Amino acid sequence: MLPETYKSELKDRLQKVGNPREMVVDVMLEVQEFYGWFSDEALEQAAVLLGMSSLEIEELATFYNTIYRQPVGKFVIHVCDSVICWMENGYGELIDHIGKKLGIGMGETTPDGLFSLLPACCIGYCDHAPAIMINKTVYGDIAPAKMDEIIETLRQEK
Amino acid sequence: MPKLIIDNREIEVPEGIKVIEAADRAGIYIPRFCYYAELGAVGACRICAVKFVDGPVKGIEMSCMINAQDGMVVSTTDPEARDFRRHVIEWLMMNHPHDCPVCDEGGHCLLQDLTESCDHGIRRYKGKKRTYVDQYLGPLIQHEENRCIQCYRCSRYYQEFAGYKDLGVMGIAQRIYFGRYAAGVLESPFSGNIIDLCPTGVYTDKPSRYTGRRWDYERVPGICINCSLGCHITVSARYREIVYLEGRYSGKVNGSFICDRGRYGFFYANLEERPRQGRVRGEDVPSGRAITMAAQRVKEVSESHGAAAIAVIGSGRSSLETIAALTHVCKVQGWRGPVLFDSRVSSESVRTAVSCIAQELAVSMKEIESADFILTVGADPINEAPMLAMAMRQAWRKGAGVAAIDCRSLDWPFQFEQVTAAPDDMADFLAALENSETTVISDRFVAQIKSIAAKIRACHRPVVVCGTEITDSKIIYGAAGFVKAMRQAGQEAGLFYTLPAANSYGAALLDEIGETAEDLIERIESGEIKALVIVESDLWDTFSDRQRLIQALEQLELLVVADFMATEILHRADIIIPTLSIFEAGGIYVNQEGRAQWSPPAYAGGTPIKITGQGGHPPRIIRPDIPAGDISPAWRMAWWLADRQPPASHDLLLDWMGKTFPVLEKAANFTSEGIRLYLPEARRKTARETGGRKIQSLGEYLLLPVAAVFGDEPMAQRSPCLEGYAKHPEMWMAASDARLFDASDGDAARLQLPYGPLELTLRLSERIAPGTLIVYRCPDLFWQQFARSSRFIVPKDRIRIEKKA
Ligand code: SF4
Ligand code: SF4
Ligand code: FES
Numbered sequence: 001m002l003p004e005t006y007k008s009e010l011k012d013r014l015q016k017v018g019n020p021r022e023m024v025v026d027v028m029l030e031v032q033e034f035y036g037w038f039s040d041e042a043l044e045q046a047a048v049l050l051g052m053s054s055l056e057i058e059e060l061a062t063f064y065n066t067i068y069r070q071p072v073g074k075f076v077i078h079v080c081d082s083v084i085c086w087m088e089n090g091y092g093e094l095i096d097h098i099g100k101k102l103g104i105g106m107g108e109t110t111p112d113g114l115f116s117l118l119p120a121c122c123i124g125y126c127d128h129a130p131a132i133m134i135n136k137t138v139y140g141d142i143a144p145a146k147m148d149e150i151i152e153t154l155r156q157e158k
Numbered sequence: 159m160p161k162l163i164i165d166n167r168e169i170e171v172p173e174g175i176k177v178i179e180a181a182d183r184a185g186i187y188i189p190r191f192c193y194y195a196e197l198g199a200v201g202a203c204r205i206c207a208v209k210f211v212d213g214p215v216k217g218i219e220m221s222c223m224i225n226a227q228d229g230m231v232v233s234t235t236d237p238e239a240r241d242f243r244r245h246v247i248e249w250l251m252m253n254h255p256h257d258c259p260v261c262d263e264g265g266h267c268l269l270q271d272l273t274e275s276c277d278h279g280i281r282r283y284k285g286k287k288r289t290y291v292d293q294y295l296g297p298l299i300q301h302e303e304n305r306c307i308q309c310y311r312c313s314r315y316y317q318e319f320a321g322y323k324d325l326g327v328m329g330i331a332q333r334i335y336f337g338r339y340a341a342g343v344l345e346s347p348f349s350g351n352i353i354d355l356c357p358t359g360v361y362t363d364k365p366s367r368y369t370g371r372r373w374d375y376e377r378v379p380g381i382c383i384n385c386s387l388g389c390h391i392t393v394s395a396r397y398r399e400i401v402y403l404e405g406r407y408s409g410k411v412n413g414s415f416i417c418d419r420g421r422y423g424f425f426y427a428n429l430e431e432r433p434r435q436g437r438v439r440g441e442d443v444p445s446g447r448a449i450t451m452a453a454q455r456v457k458e459v460s461e462s463h464g465a466a467a468i469a470v471i472g473s474g475r476s477s478l479e480t481i482a483a484l485t486h487v488c489k490v491q492g493w494r495g496p497v498l499f500d501s502r503v504s505s506e507s508v509r510t511a512v513s514c515i516a517q518e519l520a521v522s523m524k525e526i527e528s529a530d531f532i533l534t535v536g537a538d539p540i541n542e543a544p545m546l547a548m549a550m551r552q553a554w555r556k557g558a559g560v561a562a563i564d565c566r567s568l569d570w571p572f573q574f575e576q577v578t579a580a581p582d583d584m585a586d587f588l589a590a591l592e593n594s595e596t597t598v599i600s601d602r603f604v605a606q607i608k609s610i611a612a613k614i615r616a617c618h619r620p621v622v623v624c625g626t627e628i629t630d631s632k633i634i635y636g637a638a639g640f641v642k643a644m645r646q647a648g649q650e651a652g653l654f655y656t657l658p659a660a661n662s663y664g665a666a667l668l669d670e671i672g673e674t675a676e677d678l679i680e681r682i683e684s685g686e687i688k689a690l691v692i693v694e695s696d697l698w699d700t701f702s703d704r705q706r707l708i709q710a711l712e713q714l715e716l717l718v719v720a721d722f723m724a725t726e727i728l729h730r731a732d733i734i735i736p737t738l739s740i741f742e743a744g745g746i747y748v749n750q751e752g753r754a755q756w757s758p759p760a761y762a763g764g765t766p767i768k769i770t771g772q773g774g775h776p777p778r779i780i781r782p783d784i785p786a787g788d789i790s791p792a793w794r795m796a797w798w799l800a801d802r803q804p805p806a807s808h809d810l811l812l813d814w815m816g817k818t819f820p821v822l823e824k825a826a827n828f829t830s831e832g833i834r835l836y837l838p839e840a841r842r843k844t845a846r847e848t849g850g851r852k853i854q855s856l857g858e859y860l861l862l863p864v865a866a867v868f869g870d871e872p873m874a875q876r877s878p879c880l881e882g883y884a885k886h887p888e889m890w891m892a893a894s895d896a897r898l899f900d901a902s903d904g905d906a907a908r909l910q911l912p913y914g915p916l917e918l919t920l921r922l923s924e925r926i927a928p929g930t931l932i933v934y935r936c937p938d939l940f941w942q943q944f945a946r947s948s949r950f951i952v953p954k955d956r957i958r959i960e961k962k963a
Contacts, residue, residue: 053323055339062328062335 073116081119084126162230180226191309193222209236263359265371296343321571322346350421381757382420383660388749399428399766417544423874431724434786437734459689465492467688473695474659477745483796498665500700510631511655512666514638521652527552529621537625567923580927664748689716698726743791755832863941866934889918890932908958
């Protein structure tokens with residue numbers, strides 16, 4: 001269950017905006033933050049808070065790729081899967097490398113619950129292709145060595 | 159008006175319509191998936207591509223996205239356009255299963271047709287197809303998501319057009335999924351339209367699943383008789399039963415869509431228990447024999463007690479032909495009746511409404527969509543006349559305001575403002591709106607009424623929708639008076655009533671007296687009436703005092719019941735005569751705006767093969783006739799009962815009707831949109847009559863049974879697939895009253911009524927008028943005992959509340 005303080009604080013914020021729908025994305029992200037992923041329970045509570053049907057929330061939740069309707073690891077690696085990154089030399093090998101390094105395929109989570117790997121349709125960092133995004137941080141000019149370094153740093157950080 | 163050329167044909171079309179619609183008008187069909195006239199254009203599927211050869215637009219464009227403009231030259235057959243469409247259909251077919259033979263849409267599938275006509279015959283895609291898990295959507299609709307081509311018709315219809323939020327589109331790209339958040343029964347009472355809308359087999363009709371292909375069916379246009387609106391339908395019949403109904407376009411009544419009550423309300427015609435033979439004192443006889451014997455017995459009663467000892471009851475679910483025949487026969491024989499109304503109140507209300515409807519005041523349902531303000535008085539469209547709610551929603555979507563004067567907690571799929579008024583106060587509120595005379599209403603409401611009055615004054619095309627179930631004749635007159643006043647003030651105001659049954663209007667046209675079943679029962683009790691002929695009506699279901707009814711029936715020397723449904727009253731009849739349903743006999747029904755519409759027969763009648771074959775192969779008995787094919791329409795039977803000869807054909811019957819009843823003079827000249835019939839000036843009521851006595855004093859509650867979309871209407875109530883849709887017994891109470899009982903929502907309410915106790919779940923709302931208790935009619939409840947004819951008052955000490963555990 002969401003904390004009552006959050007609910008009442010949200011109620012105030014919703015009252016200030018003209019239409020609660022304007023805040024759907026914010027609410028989905030905040031509720032996801034609390035649960036770690038956007039579970040059915042999270043979704044249903046968001047629906048109640050926003051006065052929308054569960055379906056309406058699901059329509060949006062399944063549209064956006066940073067709303068996770070399944071459990072994800074602590075660090076979600078979104079690998080750009082779009083045309084500019086594809087054009088970069090060594091893109092294919094890089095993808096294989098990340099998979100091997102973590103021991104998982106696209107859409108999977110490492111058994112220790114640290115990393116999930118997801119394809120993303122362009123993260124807007126094309127001038128530094130190939131690019132990835134981990135949680136809210138964007139990394140560019142990725143090569144296998146740099147990727148290893150990032151992963152190791154995050155492992156330390158956990 | 160722009161003039162353009164499409165495929166070498168020059169046409170002139172109204173400003174603002176799309177090229178695809180212009181082509182439709184010229185009789186040129188352009189392929190389409192996402193475009194649907196009533197949903198508008200979104201340009202999502204790309205199959206409607208045409209080539210603009212000359213004029214203001216050039217090249218390949220989507221015909222559903224471009225307005226028809228002067229000087230356009232359009233080709234739908236241009237090789238480039240055809241090639242474009244061939245590619246579009248190819249990619250739409252990429253994931254689509256290749257199994258038309260096992261798909262229930264096959265044979266009437268738009269995707270099948272357009273794949274063929276756009277010239278995509280051989281699949282080149284070799285990859286895997288995306289597949290989905292289907293959902294259970296309830297007993298009416300089968301879901302097969304693999305067949306989806308992402309046209310968005312269903313989600314746009316369901317959410318935007320109809321206003322319900324439990325079906326839509328989820329996911330993105332290859333994962334796109336049309337359905338619900340979780341499997342479950344669809345919530346909208348207009349859900350069946352997605353079957354008609356979906357261009358492929360994602361949603362198909364569940365009750366008729368795998369019964370045949372469209373070309374197997376006898377398909378005819380028809381009129382829905384499950385409420386007073388008379389929506390247009392297409393009827394499909396096979397093997398002597400109705401298979402399914404679809405919405406059929408009407409530019410005056412329903413547009414393209416219908417409600418689920420109408421779509422699934424036909425099963426009474428197929429049921430095994432339906433009377434298909436005559437029965438005389440417990441013995442089966444051919445139906446013709448039952449008629450002759452009934453005629454004989456009626457004659458005997460007439461000889462021994464006089465013609466006035468015979469009474470006839472009909473109802474608003476009979477065709478105009480039957481009502482006219484009964485009216486005529488009663489008149490020439492000197493029999494009493496036909497009584498066409500259940501109670502004094504409903505007789506008064508319906509006849510008042512019909513007498514108020516005049517050519518210049520009446521608006522059609524379709525016209526409501528262009529109203530700029532709608533005021534309802536004692537009307538609950540969703541439950542009384544479902545498609546009216548859809549028409550109102552379309553007006554609201556275009557910006558119309560909606561205000562309701564009502565005592566119920568109304569729940570409509572659009573925003574509206576409710577003035578919560580007790581039934582006895584509604585007339586005052588209406589008057590206050592009309593002449594800003596606010597002294598008669600409680601101070602609490604003055605500001606609200608003034609604000610609504612100002613909104614109504616500011617608009618051009620206001621419509622007043624007035625119910626006839628919980629209103630009295632004063633309110634019904636009041637609604638017409640208000641509309642007249644607005645018209646005098648220069649507004650194009652319109653009037654729209656809802657009536658209790660499909661042919662209530664027809665009944666009121668022919669019934670000059672307005673006698674009711676109550677009146678007849680009194681005469682049976684006094685010994686005046688000795689024989690009763692009940693035609694397509696069920697006193698058992700409509701008369702409130704069952705004990706009294708039973709005693710009265712026992713006093714009769716003869717009870718003849720003729721019906722196409724297995725009603726309760728049938729079991730008490732001395733003679734049962736089967737009649738034909740609308741699907742077999744056809745019939746004229748006059749809807750609530752006075753539109754007489756002809757619904758032709760869909761098949762010849764007879765016991766369904768499913769029944770004669772007991773589910774297996776039809777019996778191989780060679781016989782020249784159809785089993786139970788000897789049943790007559792009730793109008794013929796009426797003449798025979800009087801030992802007279804009916805007109806020899808339906809055409810002659812129509813001729814005769816026009817000549818015999820001046821009000822039906824035009825009835826034989828039908829167009830597909832029907833013809834409007836109005837009472838002549840001389841027969842209109844003039845004086846404002848008052849309704850029932852005012853009852854409310856403190857500590858008394860008015861118990862009001864009200865209409866429910868499912869489980870209430872006598873025909874649709876018999877559909878097995880709709881069983882789960884009826885409401886559970888609930889009693890709604892004003893939140894302020896609940897405080898007196900210290901009651902909360904969900905508690906059990908126990909009422910001590912003269913016929914025994916009644917158990918209901920208590921529901922609370924701020925929008926129930928204090929002093930009123932609302933009960934939605936449902937089969938699990940003996941609501942007849944407090945039917946409104948008696949203005950049922952419950953003293954406070956008869957109400958017990960038990961806290962829920
Ligand atoms: S389910 Fe049918 S109507 Fe809905 S988007 Fe798919 S094809 Fe279109
Ligand atoms: S609104 Fe009435 S007439 Fe129309 S389909 Fe529904 S029940 Fe039939
Ligand atoms: S019908 Fe025009 S794009 Fe779909």
